[in-house]
Amino acid sequence: MNLIISIITSILILLTMSCLIATTLADPVVISVTDFGAKGDGRTDSSQAFVMAWTSACSSEVPATMYVPRKRFLISSPVEFQGPCNGTKIEVKIDGSIVAPDGAQSLGSSDSWIMFSHVEGLVINGGAFDGVGSSLWACKASQQSCPEGPTTLTIFGSNNVEIRRVTSINAKLYHIVVHSCENVTLEGVRIYAPKDSPNTDGVHVQNSMNVRILDTGIRTGDDCISIGPGTRNLWIQRVACGPGHGISIGSLGKGLEEDGVENVTVKNVVFSGTQNGLRIKSWGRPSNGYVKGVVFKQVVMNDVQNPILIDQNYCPRNEGCPNQNSGIKISGITYTDIKGTSASRVAMKFDCSDTSPCMDIGLQDIELTYQKQPAQSFCKNVRGMTLGVVNPPSCL
Numbered sequence: 001m002n003l004i005i006s007i008i009t010s011i012l013i014l015l016t017m018s019c020l021i022a023t024t025l026a027d028p029v030v031i032s033v034t035d036f037g038a039k040g041d042g043r044t045d046s047s048q049a050f051v052m053a054w055t056s057a058c059s060s061e062v063p064a065t066m067y068v069p070r071k072r073f074l075i076s077s078p079v080e081f082q083g084p085c086n087g088t089k090i091e092v093k094i095d096g097s098i099v100a101p102d103g104a105q106s107l108g109s110s111d112s113w114i115m116f117s118h119v120e121g122l123v124i125n126g127g128a129f130d131g132v133g134s135s136l137w138a139c140k141a142s143q144q145s146c147p148e149g150p151t152t153l154t155i156f157g158s159n160n161v162e163i164r165r166v167t168s169i170n171a172k173l174y175h176i177v178v179h180s181c182e183n184v185t186l187e188g189v190r191i192y193a194p195k196d197s198p199n200t201d202g203v204h205v206q207n208s209m210n211v212r213i214l215d216t217g218i219r220t221g222d223d224c225i226s227i228g229p230g231t232r233n234l235w236i237q238r239v240a241c242g243p244g245h246g247i248s249i250g251s252l253g254k255g256l257e258e259d260g261v262e263n264v265t266v267k268n269v270v271f272s273g274t275q276n277g278l279r280i281k282s283w284g285r286p287s288n289g290y291v292k293g294v295v296f297k298q299v300v301m302n303d304v305q306n307p308i309l310i311d312q313n314y315c316p317r318n319e320g321c322p323n324q325n326s327g328i329k330i331s332g333i334t335y336t337d338i339k340g341t342s343a344s345r346v347a348m349k350f351d352c353s354d355t356s357p358c359m360d361i362g363l364q365d366i367e368l369t370y371q372k373q374p375a376q377s378f379c380k381n382v383r384g385m386t387l388g389v390v391n392p393p394s395c396l
C-alpha cells in the first residue's frame with residue numbers, strides 16, 4: 001500500500017515538474033522596468049532603467065516581455081531601444097504611462113524621444129505616451145527660437161511590428177513615425193493633441209512597405225496621417241480624424257531625387273471639422289517622384305474645409321519654386337463613395353502641374369454639399385473619368 005502511494009506521489013511530482021518546465025519554456029520571460037530601478041513616481045528619471053530592461057529583454061533567446069507597470073514613468077532624455085534582438089519576438093507591455101520632460105528645450109535638438117530601431121517581431125501593447133508638448137508649442141507661438149522638437153514614438157528600420165491599443169497625447173512634434181520599415185500594424189491607437197498645436201502629425205509613414213493603420217482615432221493639430229516618399233502598400237481603414245489637417249500624401253517633391261508613393265488604400269474613414277479630407281500635396285519644384293495607385297473609398301466628411309484636394313503648387317513664402325511646376329507625376333487616383341459636408345464652396349479641387357498633369361483620376365458616387373447647397377469643383381491640368389452620381393458636378 002505504502003509503495004503504491006509513494007509511486008503515485010512520485011508520478012504526480014514528475015508530472016507537475018514537467019508541466020512547470022514546459023510552461024517555463026513556452027511563456028515569455030517578463031522583465032519589469034522596476035527590476036532595474038524605475039520609480040514610477042512621475043518625477044524620477046527612468047531612462048537608464050528602461051534601457052537596461054530593454055537590453056535584458058532584447059538579449060533573451062526565448063520570447064521576452066519588457067513590462068511597464070501601471071504607474072507614471074518620466075523618461076527625461078531621448079532613448080533608443082536598439083535591435084537586433086536575440087529572440088524572434090519581443091513584446092513591450094505597457095499598463096502605465098511614459099511621460100516626457102516639460103519645457104521647450106527639455107529634449108534639446110533631438111528629433112526623437114522614444115525610438116525603436118532594427119527590431120524584428122516587435123509588439124508594443126498598450127500604454128500611454130505623454131509628450132507634454134505645451135511649453136514647446138507656446139515657444140513656437142511666441143516666435144522665439146525654439147527647437148523643432150522630437151517625435152514621441154519612432155519605429156525605424158524594423159520589420160513585423162505591431163502597435164496595439166497605444167495612446168499618444170500632446171506630442172512635442174509628431175506623435176508616431178514609421179520610417180524604413182516593412183510589415184507594421186497599428187491597431188486601436190488613440191492620438192490626442194489640441195487643434196492648434198503646431199506640427200503634431202498623428203502618424204507619419206515614410207520609406208516603408210506593407211503598413212496598416214486600423215481602428216484608430218486621431219485628434220490633433222496637424223495631419224492625422226501624413227504619407228511621405230517611398231511609401232508602398234499602405235492600408236488605412238476605420239480611422240476617425242478630427243480635429244486636424246486630414247490625411248495627406250505629401251508634401252512630396254521638395255527634392256529632385258525622391259522615391260514615389262504607390263498603392264495606398266484609405267477606406268471607411270470619417271473626417272470631422274478638419275482642414276482637409278483627402279489631400280495629395282506636392283511642392284511646385286522639379287522632382288522625379290510620383291504618386292500612383294491610390295484608392296479613397298467610403299469616406300464621410302463632416303464640415304471639412306477641403307474635402308477632396310490635389311495641390312501641386314505648394315511653395316511657402318514663394319521661395320525656390322522655379323515656374324511653380326511640380327515634377328511629381330500623379331496617376332491612378334480613385335475617389336468612390338465620398339459623402340458629407342464641405343465647409344467651403346469648392347469641395348473638390350484638382351490643381352495639378354502644367355508640366356505633369358494628373359492622369360487617370362476616377363470619381364464615382366460623390367455627394368458633397370456646402371451649407372445645404374450644391375458645392376463646386378475646380379480642375380486644372382487634370383484628366384480622368386466620372387461614374388455614377390457626382391456632386392459637385394465633375395470638372396474632369
Ligand SMILES: *[C@@H]1O[C@H](CO)[C@@H](O)[C@H](O)[C@H]1NC(C)=O
Nearest residue numbers: 055058059060061084085086
Ligand atoms: C545573443 O546570443 C549570443 C549567444 O548565443 C550572445 O553571445 C550575444 O551576446 C547575444 N546577443 C545579445 C544582443 O545579447
Ligand SMILES: *[C@@H]1O[C@H](CO)[C@@H](O)[C@H](O)[C@H]1NC(C)=O
Nearest residue numbers: 121159160161162183184185
Ligand atoms: C507580418 O508581421 C506579423 C507580426 O506582426 C507576422 O505574424 C506576419 O507573419 C508577418 N507577415 C509577413 C508576410 O512577414
Ligand SMILES: *[C@@H]1O[C@H](CO)[C@@H](O)[C@H](O)[C@H]1NC(C)=O
Nearest residue numbers: 210232233234235263264265
Ligand atoms: C497593395 O497593397 C495591399 C496592402 O495594402 C496589398 O494587399 C496588395 O497586394 C498591394 N497590391 C499590389 C499590386 O502590390
